[in-house]
């Protein structure tokens with residue numbers, strides 16, 4: 752797992768090993784690999800937002816080397832299914848064919864728009880972008896408040912420093 756500090760909120764975002772493995776398996780390491788993506792679902796535990804599941808890509812998504820457009824109906828079905836199981840939609844992920852990925856203008860707009868248009872109790876939506884470098888170097892993680900996408904700082908990969916992942920207060924996610 753990898754932990755990220757969520758700004759000054761005192762919360763941390765923790766991405767499970769399973770999700771990291773899923774991300775890693777879709778890295779665009781060859782020129783013919785197409786962008787992949789999906790949704791992120793989390794459980795809230797104290798000050799931790801634990802990202803336990805990453806969905807996608809789906810057969811019905813539209814995918815190209817520098818383009819990814821998810822099947823919106825499938826996304827809604829996933830949100831319903833995970834909600835029933837007590838998991839919250841927390842954001843989205845997709846790949847980029849660059850070593851250390853940075854969000855495009857479209858990425859920033861779409862996660863901000865998703866945040867503004869959705870009915871939810873969160874103060875931010877997560878955007879994860881999977882590049883070609885080994886994770887976590889090749890992983891961009893940011894949180895949009897509906898206007899600005901803030902990049903999160905990695906707290907490192909070691910599960911043995913688990914206590915360091917729990918930082919302070921709690922207002923970003925309720």
Ligand SMILES: [Zn+2]
Pocket residue numbers: 845846847854855858880
């Ligand atoms: Zn992108």
